[in-house]
Amino acid sequence: MVRAQPRNRASPTPALSRLDALSPLDDRSKVAIVDAASLSYPVMARRELQTENKAIRSPLLLLDGWAARVRVLQDGRRQFISFVLPGDILGHYGFSSPVATSTVVTLTDVQVCPLPESAGFPILERAYSISCAMDEACLVAQIIRLGRFTARERILDLIIELYERLSLAGVADSDGFAFPLTQEIMADALGLTSVHVNRMVQQSRRLGELCWTGGQITLPDLPALRRAIDRSTTTIRPWSASPFVPGAR
Amino acid sequence: MVRAQPRNRASPTPALSRLDALSPLDDRSKVAIVDAASLSYPVMARRELQTENKAIRSPLLLLDGWAARVRVLQDGRRQFISFVLPGDILGHYGFSSPVATSTVVTLTDVQVCPLPESAGFPILERAYSISCAMDEACLVAQIIRLGRFTARERILDLIIELYERLSLAGVADSDGFAFPLTQEIMADALGLTSVHVNRMVQQSRRLGELCWTGGQITLPDLPALRRAIDRSTTTIRPWSASPFVPGAR
DNA sequence: CGCTGGTTTGATCTTTCTCAAGCCGTGTGG
């Protein structure tokens, strides 16, 4: 059966690459993703994909572009909660909750498609479940940044996280990646002002740890950066680092 | 069949109360909880219930006492990620991850028991799933606090959240509740120093919005507080509060 | 050419941290 091919159909590659990296997919799952991607449609920047407390139309798969979970306080203060990158899942909460827990806005023009149903696809289900665990890990990372990192650490740590997530989706190469965030958005993600973000970024540029121009970022020495910042979710530390050591800061 | 009754067995009531409030339980589920509670055992304060990157022995149900998810950086900075209260579930991640994503320490002496299996209990499964969604909502709330709230707002907002969660488990009454956290722990949860927490708490006491003595807290005018702080996860706001209003802070 | 959105810079102010000491209640061993 020949399916009509919509022009401008988004590539399923980032989603395939990411989900497959999280948990190896079988052919059936891959076909499901490719099929879903053929139903992709574009959404312009600055549109709400999901609105807090409103029903979720259907869980989505982001195929291309960037989005973010955000909350805006009554007095206008804005906090970006997390970023949604190509290959990420949106609005899929185990099996409860027909209601969105937060607003999701597009930061760039994006391509989305309905998320393939996982019922009866244990392999796909597993991938979704791991994706969900990753989301949680990102929230935790965000808490650590906001709670205990300095401005400079916050900025670099977030950039590294985004870089690593983009790599998973195969949309970053070792010598740089497209970075569509403005300094103001960074500020509202990191609990800072854009002025301060700017000054810290400049400092990092001067130190040669960060090249950021024209929506492109390169990290000249990623391993060194990872060491400088405490990016050690995966590190096992000795007893001395017990949560109850006194004199900690 | 008469089961031997261990002395000092913890009450299943908070867990029952909380889970039933999240999603009404049937008798079968209640029996499962009560049975599990009969297997409860005590753990002293300042012990690790779960260690980051170590295998999870088995998912747990906290029956009594307080615990917290925490991360400690190499240089000793400590961040409490979230608090675990009576009736809360621990180490249950959909069906993936045999590995703990963060360390959980007891803050007081606690009583825990193995979490009843939910396989084949759709009703229990649903309650767990909602509990899990609540956990996520708490992480998001924590991000908002750390990112965009002032010190005073952070403190009051966290106290209100804990009060509301304790109410769900039925272990808080309108005129106050037991509050075992030290100001230092509050500080490490809120990204502040204990000195500053102390000063802000005193200010709130002077203003009469908070009574906190001897491990007991009362909130004389909760509705007013909720209004003063932006605690409006549940509020639907008009278009003007779009994530992209300019001039926001 | 003149907007527009984003970045950069400077000067000043505020919040929060740091360090250091004192206080207070509780429990413990002499």
Next chain:
DNA sequence: CCACACGGCTTGAGAAAGATCAAACCAGCG
């Protein structure tokens, strides 16, 4: 019964990180 050690709370003075306000700059674009 007292001394004192301990954990947690309180207070003060000075320092630093980050916010605020305001203006200039700069590139892309209609």
